[in-house]
């Protein structure tokens with residue numbers, strides 16, 4: 001059958017040459033603790049058997065005794081004599097891979113404190129085999145830095161997916177709980193291979209129905225499938241559910257009857273799903289109900305739900321994505337509402353903050369809440385599905401975007417990664433969430449390369465300090481080819497792609513120029529929406545005098561929400577990086593750029609560069625034809641052709657529009673499109 005990408009990065013194709021020799025020598029048997037009884041251990045062993053059988057061409061035997069070339073799965077309780085290691089360094093979910101000798105025989109140790117760690121370690125060993133590591137000299141150790149590594153599905157109960165570009169929801173609610181689609185197991189395997197340990201099943205724009213008994217039975221069935229893979233189920237909760245489902249007159253979080261309703265609901269959920277993770281809540285945001293409807297604040301609402309979940313060990317992830325129609329600057333709203341509540345949240349509440357202050361744009365500065373709420377655990381919310389970055393047809397690799405926000409220095413004493421992993425302010429409750437790009441398409445994500453965004457999210461959620469470039473190379477090696485020249489060529493193409501989309505859509509700090517509703521094509525001219533802060537003109541503010549949103553002291557002063565060092569840098573156009581210039585400043589068209597060009601000429605040059613990069617990506621992909629199976633190569637090539645056309649569309653539409661409002665001719669040497 002033609003390759004269609006359905007296996008994701010768990011393809012396990014036969015190895016070649018020396019790699020095959022090493023694999024056959026190093027994975028003759030799998031040694032497991034005497035009773036390999038638990039579902040998680042069975043899942044780990046099954047994955048090793050599947051991978052080794054496919055890659056080595058023969059099945060490893062299952063054994064309890066050490067022999068030459070054994071893979072030895074060991075926990076402190078089951079480790080064979082002779083295993084000496086610092087177990088405390090592996091934490092609850094971490095793992096160690098070590099080439100060593102036991103009873104005089106060369107073996108490979110996969111060690112962890114618990115079975116989840118053994119599962120993750122098994123996947124790590126398989127990844128080492130797939131990516132061409134020397135299996136006879138393994139010494140790797142990894143411990144997750146973030147506790148809750150979650151996918152957020154924006155999946156509706158009718159199986160449509162908000163901002164989904166990969167088909168329908170994979171949750172077949174009609175047939176659940178009776179029919180368990182085998183895809184659920186593959187979904188769990190893929191996530192476990194990255195270390196993702198939780199999933200929010202339903203859309204943040206939640207329906208109360210998701211908390212009714214029939215849906216809880218369906219969610220419980222999924223939880224049963226995912227449990228062996230270390231994945232917990234969470235639900236988005238609609239704040240007004242006590243009214244809609246409980247027949248109460250109010251959802252006021254301080255009303256005793258409302259609190260009792262949520263306590264009873266939580267108890268009902270835990271009866272069905274004993275390890276239920278908790279609630280994700282979008283409240284008083286884009287028309288969703290919330291505590292402010294009753295004159296209460298976000299912490300009142302979050303704490304009420306936290307109180308209901310606490311006896312069962314659940315958490316509340318309360319989203320900070322809020323903006324009011326009358327706000328002077330939409331980017332400033334979340335900070336204004338949330339920062340003053342620091343210290344007011346219950347211990348099992350995490351405030352979930354998008355990477356930037358607007359909404360998953362091709363480029364945004366990091367959100368000013370990171371670092372500014374030291375008493376509150378903050379989760380980072382990233383969007384894996386490419387709502388504003390060309391949907392699933394544009395090849396845009398998000399690893400560098402994720403890395404950019406994680407490594408941004410908040411000015412509060414550490415990077416966003418240090419805030420999120422809890423180290424900066426000493427939090428033990430830590431989380432990263434990614435809005436999933438998964439659907440019923442054969443390739444899961446709508447395109448081959450969008451799988452890499454799911455992959456990069458998972459790897460960086462486990463370790464926010466991994467270099468995006470290394471993660472991209474791993475993905476290519478597992479998904480396309482481990483041959484270094486082709487692997488690196490593909491990874492380079494991926495790593496250049498994010499800057500390309502910034503250039504051809506919203507260069508120099510521009511943002512939200514996308515057509516309303518669909519958010520796909522350009523519409524910088526739109527000026528007539530029901531809310532001013534949805535209009536692209538609200539964001540770019542282009543006119544005869546110049547372009548850009550003044551968020552400095554002379555404008556909205558949103559820049560003052562950052563730590564002083566950051567506020568100083570972004571508050572002055574001379575020290576603001578060109579990449580964020582028009583995010584923070586409104587400047588005349590003839591403003592001198594570091595390149596020596598005027599702002600207008602620079603803008604045009606960046607749009608041109610974006611188109612040129614995509615054209616170059618196409619050429620480079622074409623040259624990779626001998627290295628890649630025909631079906632997947634052709635699919636990517638077809639999408640790249642679409643992307644090049646749409647990059648031109650973006651460039652030409654935006655330049656024509658900005659030319660019209662500025663009244664400027666095209667810069668010297670630039671010719672209008674044919």
Ligand code: GCU
Nearest residue numbers: 162163204205282321359387
């Ligand atoms: C964006 C997106 C919505 C989504 C919202 C959110 O505005 O367009 O579809 O509901 O973000 O994150 O809540």
